[in-house]
Amino acid sequence: MKQVDKSKNLHQHSSENSTPPAERVNSAQDNESKFRNTVKQAPVGMAILRGEDFVVEMANDAYLSIVDRTEDELVGKSLFTGLPEVRTYVEPILLNVLHTGIAYHGNEFEVTLRRFGTPQQCFFNFVYQPLFEESEHASGVMVVATEVTQQVLSKQALQSSENQFRNLVTQSQFAKAILKGRDFVISIANESMLNIWRRRLDAVVGKRLIDVFPELEGQKFIDLLHDVYDHAKIYRENEAIAYVDGPGGLKKHYLDFQYAPILELDGSVSGIMASVNDVTDKVTLRQQFAETADRLSLATDGTRLATWDLNLQTREIIHSGRLAVIFGYDENTVLTHAQMRDQVMPEDRTAIIEKAFHAALQTGTYYYEARIIHQDKSIHWVRTQGKVFFDENQVPLRMLGTMMDITDRKESELALKTSEGKFRTLADSMPQFVWTSDTQGTLNYFNRSMIDYFGLAPEELEMNGWIQAVHPDDRAENQRLWMYSVEHGTDFMFEHRLKRFDGEYRWYQCRAIPQNDADGTIRMWVGTSSDIHDNRLFIDQLETKVQERTQQLIVANSELVRTNMELAQFAYVASHDLQEPLRKIQTFATRILETETGNLSERGKDYFQRMQASSTRMQQLIVDLLAFSRANVAEKHLESTDLNQVLQNVKDQLSDVIQAENATITSDELPVRYVIAYQFEQLFMNLVANALKFVSPGRAPMIEIRSGEVEGAAIALAEADPTTNYQYISFSDNGIGFDPQFKDRIFQVFQRLHNRSAYEGTGIGLAICKKIVENHKGLIDAVGKPGAGSTFIIYLPAEG
Structure with a gap:
């Protein structure tokens, strides 16, 4: 170069x-x-x-x-x-x-x-x-x-703004995520959002939202994101229902969410910031509160107590009809929280209600007594008690409580306060002890009867002279209960012995009630003591007599046990010792008829045959009496029993008779119940055998056995409990029937509607049936018509 x-x-x-x-x-x-x-x-x-x-x-x-x-x-x-x-x-x-x-x-x-x-x-x-x-x-x-200073500073400011924005998103306590482009690729997701998603950051960043949550396909959220992206408008929704995949499959969630477009300098949309708050617990809790309010409203329906449920976030209130009545409206009127506040007397609204409301948000307990004004300008006193429910972050969500009209009580208290002189005059004329105390529990008034009883001056009694008159054995408990009532504002009641001026101790029932002013503060206590000495002596004597009578009942019960043992011994004798001679009579009569036929006259044969028949009837009578006795004294050993199998056993035992009579037996599916198995087999045996015995001439027996449930109120028996459901088993036949006027008679021992020559029997079978059903706390009924058959219905309490 x-x-x-x-x-x-x-x-x-x-x-x-x-x-x-x-x-x-x-x-x-x-x-x-x-x-x-x-x-x-x-x-x-x-x-x-x-x-x-x-x-x-x-x-x-x-x-x-x-x-x-x-x-x-x-x-x-x-x-x-x-x-x-x-x-x-x-x-x-x-x-x-x-x-x-x-x-x-x-x-x-x-x-x-x-x-x-x-x-x-x-x-x-x-x-x-x-x-x-x-x-x-x-x-x-x-x-x-x-x-290029301005350009560099602008670029730095832009980068700083970008960093601040990312920090704002990642450090926000609210769940936020940035979705880039039309594919909604996850760019940023803070810790709160990852907790809602139940995902790690590396598992979601750089991926499309629909790929991370494929279950959103078909739900409205993807379409809403496209709408926000295309039109650059913010979308908000509260308590939206979303179905998100979890460990147990799709689960229903309630979400408060906002989709906000992210705009570039030229106004174009580059992405969406999603803000989400999972309010599933809050909505579920609100629904539970609403259900609780409904149940409480039902529980208090018809009483003077009204119920309400206030949403502290929206100030929406749910209340029972009684609350509208308390405010002077028809019970079908729906009031708002603001309407109720407007009816409170202005001086009470600030001094009492708002003070109690703010205190409740701190302590969780809501209580006040205040005045409200009806539309007719009349003034009424109300008392409200409630409880605040908080979420996991101690944010108050709802307040649930009751309200009662206490106008009568307040007017009584006011009348009592304005006529204290009359009260003292009246108290002095009463034979009972009447006394009052201050808020600390110190007695400051005694009526004349009390002063005369102790023989002390009022000043001496006020200096704790009265506590010295309490019997030493009762004194400590008396003081403990009295101080507890004073501290907690609860009624005081105690029975103790008081020493009279002559040294004699007498029993007194002592009771004290706190008297409250308009804001619920205790201003005094009013107590009474009534002489119950004679009643206590009478009760002591009565307890002594009860003990004596109890001892007599123990002796009588022992005698009853002994008698039952003797009855058991009699049953053994009846089943063994009495039948043995009858069997020998039958045996010898049969041998004489067989071996001495040629030596006997026709009259002799007739005598022996009558003797044989009588001994047979006597033997059957002993068997039936033994069965009736067992039904009376049997132990209640219940076991789960399939009644279908019991019926089958009876049919197997009567198979010869059923076949001989060409009888038809049909039955429903019978229940499995806890019963005394052998007694129910005897019950079914007697009812089926009766149907096979009492048949109309020329008519094949038909027996229908049905089963089901019925309400006690629908049973035409006086003994039926209308509040109980029963299982029934009915035995219907097409036999000779009976006259309805004899319905009760057929269940009595030895009662027969036909002579012995027409139909065999001892007249004990249905009495045994009745006893077995009663052993199972059930009922038995009979319906019949001469010539048209009979129906025997067993009612047993339905098992849970």
Whole structure:
């Protein structure tokens, strides 16, 4: 490069030799003048520096403006004389350009200049170009500079803004994410959003939203994002329902969210900032509160207590019909929270209600007594109690409570306060003890009956003389309960013995109730003590008699146990010892009839046959009595039993009779129940056997067994509980039936509707059925019509 410059200088020298000297001088001066004019008018800062002291040979107006110097301050002087503050930054670079002859380009070079009276941080794009004359060494440097301070500062501000924006997103306590482009690629997601997504940052950044959450396909959220992106409008929605894939499959979530477009400088949309708040717990809690309010409203329906549920975020209130009545409206009127506040007496609104409301937000407990004004201008007192419910961040969400009209009580209290003199007169005329105390529990008034009983002056009683009259065994508990009531504002009640002036102790029931003023503060206690000495003695005597009677019942119960044991022994005798002679009578009668037939007359045979039949009936009667006895005294050993199998066992045992009678038995699916298995088999056996026995001539028996459930109120039996559901099992037949007037008689022991010659039996079978059903806490009913059949219905309490 330097050789090129030197050849250029030689060419210029040869040209000058061929030109006359005067012309050469004029031409050089013209070129110099043109060059300087060009530099002067250049739109960029330009200056020429000469020598190693970098003397400013010239500087155009643009350069002087940049450095805020005049031409006199710079031209003809070293650059660092006029601009000493740049020497540290610039001198090494200029020396390197001067010595090496290599140009230097600087971009956004930072330097501090003293301009306009103060140091300023400036940025320049510049070129330091070496100047060569006839020598191969540079003699100076041309400076071409453009100030880019504003551009650099703007770029830095933009970068800082971008960083701040990212920090704002990542550090926000609210869930936020940046989605870039129309594909909604996840660029940023802060910790709160990752917690909602249940994803790690490296698993989502750089991926499309639909790829991370494919379950969003078909839901409205992707379409909403496209709409926000296309129209550059913010979209917000509260409690939107979203289905998000989780460990157990798709789960329902409630979301408050906002989609906001991210705009570039030209107004185009480059992405969307999504802000999301998962309010599933809040919505679920609100729904639970609403259900609780409904249940509480039902529980308090018909009482003087009204219920309400206030949303502390929206001030929406749900209330029972009773609350509208308390405010003077029809129970179907729906009131707002603001309407209720407007009806509160102004002086109570600030001093009582708002104070209690703010306290409730801190303590969680809401309580006040205040006055409200009805539309007819009448004033009523109300008492409100409530509880505040908070979320996991202790933000109050809802307040649930009750309200009661206490106008009557307040009016009574006011009347009591204004007529204290009458109260004292009345109290002194009462035989009971009447006393009052201050808020600290110190007794300060005693009626005449109390003073006369203790035989002490009122001043002596006030100095704790009364506590000395309490029996020593009752004194400590008396003081403990009294101080507890004073501290907590609860009613006081205690039975203790008080010493009379003559030394005798008598039992008294003591009771005290706190008296509150308008703001619920206890202002005094009013107590009474009633003589219950005679009642206590009577109760003691009664307890003694009860103990004596209990002992008698124990003895009677032991006797009953012994009697039952004797009955059990009788049952054994009936089943064994009494049947044994009957079996021998039957055996001997049969042998005589078989072996002595030729020696017996017809009358003799008839006698023996009658004797044999009587012994058989006697044997059956003993068996039935034994069965009835067992049904009475059997232990209640219940076990899960399939009644279908019980019925099948009965059909197997009666198969010969069923086949002989050509009988048909149909049945529903019977339940599985906890029953005494052998008793239910006997129950089914008796009912089926009866249906097979009492058949109409020439008609094949048909037995239908049905099962189901029925409400107790629908059962035509006085013993049925209308609040209980029953399982029923019915046995219907097409036999001879019976007259309905005998319905109760057929279940009695030894009761028969037909003579023994027509139908065999002892008349105990249905009595056994009734006893078995009663053993299972059930009922049995019979429906019949002569010639049209019978139906026996068993009702058993439905099992849970």
